[in-house]
Amino acid sequence: MNSTAYKQALNILDRAYQTKKNNLIKQCALENNPYKIGDIIEEQEQRIKVKKISVTLDYTSRVPTCFFEGKRLTKENKEYKSGKYGRIYQQSAKLVEEGKND
Numbered sequence: 001m002n003s004t005a006y007k008q009a010l011n012i013l014d015r016a017y018q019t020k021k022n023n024l025i026k027q028c029a030l031e032n033n034p035y036k037i038g039d040i041i042e043e044q045e046q047r048i049k050v051k052k053i054s055v056t057l058d059y060t061s062r063v064p065t066c067f068f069e070g071k072r073l074t075k076e077n078k079e080y081k082s083g084k085y086g087r088i089y090q091q092s093a094k095l096v097e098e099g100k101n102d
Contacts, residue, residue, distance in 0.1 A: 007057045025055060025057065028064040029066050030066070031036070033053065035090075035101065036050065038099020039095060040095075040096040041088055041093045041094060041095055042094055044092070046086045047074070047075070047077070047096060049071055049099075050069075050070045052070065053066050053068055065089065068087070069086070069087050073083070
């Protein structure tokens, strides 16, 4: 095996490792996610109706977790006229109202 073949084989292994690692991160985060699309959640500064769920690694613990994005809501669960979006991380989220099964 020459150096070119070695580098190609190593590159293939690295890509396979990263794919498996990313799949594991996603699986762990989603299995431990208590919220779903349509739920209304809040943190200290804002309230949103969940429209999108994404996966990230917690900044300090490096454990997979979710964050949620959606339109910001008033305390009466009405959308702001500005249509602003917000993001809430799972660690600080609190359920206000479960989404309706439409």
